[in-house]
Amino acid sequence: MKTIKIALSALFILFFSISLFAEIKALSVSGTVAYRDGRNWIPLKVNQVLKEGTRISTGANSSAEIRLNRLNHTITVKPLSMIQVFSSESAVETDTHIGLKRGGVNARVPRDSNVKTVFKVSTPVATSSVRGTEQNVGYGAGSGMTVEVVSGKIEAQNRLGKSNSIAGRQKFSQEKGKGKPGHILSGVQSNSFASVHGNGLTPDELETGLFTGADQTGSADGDTGVLGSQAGSAESTVTVPVNIIWDGK
Amino acid sequence: MKNIAGILILFLSLFIFSTAPAQDISQLNFIHSLDSQAIATYGDAVKLFAVSTGARAGNFASESAFLEEQGLALKYNEDKSLSRGMAALMTARYLNLKGSFMYLIFKSERYAYRACVADSLMPGDASEFDKLSGPELLELMSLINDKKGE
Numbered sequence: 001m002k003t004i005k006i007a008l009s010a011l012f013i014l015f016f017s018i019s020l021f022a023e024i025k026a027l028s029v030s031g032t033v034a035y036r037d038g039r040n041w042i043p044l045k046v047n048q049v050l051k052e053g054t055r056i057s058t059g060a061n062s063s064a065e066i067r068l069n070r071l072n073h074t075i076t077v078k079p080l081s082m083i084q085v086f087s088s089e090s091a092v093e094t095d096t097h098i099g100l101k102r103g104g105v106n107a108r109v110p111r112d113s114n115v116k117t118v119f120k121v122s123t124p125v126a127t128s129s130v131r132g133t134e135q136n137v138g139y140g141a142g143s144g145m146t147v148e149v150v151s152g153k154i155e156a157q158n159r160l161g162k163s164n165s166i167a168g169r170q171k172f173s174q175e176k177g178k179g180k181p182g183h184i185l186s187g188v189q190s191n192s193f194a195s196v197h198g199n200g201l202t203p204d205e206l207e208t209g210l211f212t213g214a215d216q217t218g219s220a221d222g223d224t225g226v227l228g229s230q231a232g233s234a235e236s237t238v239t240v241p242v243n244i245i246w247d248g249k
Numbered sequence: 250m251k252n253i254a255g256i257l258i259l260f261l262s263l264f265i266f267s268t269a270p271a272q273d274i275s276q277l278n279f280i281h282s283l284d285s286q287a288i289a290t291y292g293d294a295v296k297l298f299a300v301s302t303g304a305r306a307g308n309f310a311s312e313s314a315f316l317e318e319q320g321l322a323l324k325y326n327e328d329k330s331l332s333r334g335m336a337a338l339m340t341a342r343y344l345n346l347k348g349s350f351m352y353l354i355f356k357s358e359r360y361a362y363r364a365c366v367a368d369s370l371m372p373g374d375a376s377e378f379d380k381l382s383g384p385e386l387l388e389l390m391s392l393i394n395d396k397k398g399e
Binding site for chain 2 (some may be wrong): 032034041043057059060061078079080081082102103104138140141142143
């Protein structure tokens with residue numbers, strides 16, 4: 001009796017720990033989308049099931065929505081992208097790996113507390129890991145990898161092991177050839193919640209400034225970039241006087 | 250007579266469905282080849298902008314004519330190496346960028362590049378004379394698509 005119990009337990013453990021290839025399925029296709037089969041690129045169709053390790057490429061104004069496993073982990077492949085998909089799953093865990101060579105993906109990974117989830121998007125310069133979240137990941141030759149969180153929290157790590165945990169409007173950015181990722185607030189540092197103009201402007205200049213806006217505050221580094229360089233280092237404390245005139249009518 | 254019409258429609262639909270994917274794959278083949286080019290050409294930019302703005306894939310002349318109608322074409326030869334300034338001017342016209350006051354006055358490649366920098370479409374530490382590689386052109390088009398989608 002004891003032997004049977006042990007054998008059953010062993011079978012049970014074996015059954016739940018075996019990783020099987022997950023079903024990778026195209027849910028929707030728009031425009032020109034193809035997958036690589038051998039040396040050929042074949043147009044991707046809706047409901048088509050893809051093999052583990054398949055490469056998918058999208059053309060201009062084209063996209064595809066791909067379901068990666070039974071937990072509805074889904075990605076939308078954006079225009080002009082090329083990815084490679086690996087996905088395996090068992091009853092207790094899922095392991096998904098997206099290789100992003102170019103372009104961008106939106107990844108939606110719903111949380112299931114009963115299943116251990118590994119979901120990674122890798123580019124030539126860094127990798128992001130997500131669980132129970134939604135993120136936009138992009139990679140390009142010039143700007144490198146960028147990760148923006150739509151909901152939840154993610155961790156991204158470059159090839160040297162430098163990592164950032166980001167949420168909200170923070171952004172992970174890793175340029176090719178740089179040792180550490182960019183500042184996590186780089187996506188919002190040029191955006192002020194009110195118009196910012198220097199003192200001593202004539203009404204005409206102010207009007208021009210309001211019209212051209214971005215010439216005043218919208219350069220790549222913006223006003224905060226100038227502030228950072230004046231302060232000397234990112235760790236410095238800077239006092240910024242803000243006068244808010246409340247019109248209490 | 251009815252049978253012949255039915256057969257004709259069947260052949261016509263078979264023809265349409267069998268040729269459409271081949272055209273699509275040629276667009277992807279162009280993109281894959283562009284992805285490995287060290288320097289992109291004006292012809293590459295014309296093709297990419299043309300297919301992105303809804304033109305059917307064709308030759309340089311037809312795509313240029315299409316972009317001319319959209320107000321995006323420039324006066325260069327197909328084989329001319331693509332500079333940041335050239336790509337920036339096409340981009341600024343396509344997205345109707347207003348990020349540079351100087352660009353609003355002088356619609357030049359120089360200030361179009363500044364307008365692209367202001368909208369985070371191009372890096373601020375480069376020059377409008379830099380040559381653009383194929384992967385950089387594809388990245389620019391991805392950023393343009395994101396901007397269009399905002």
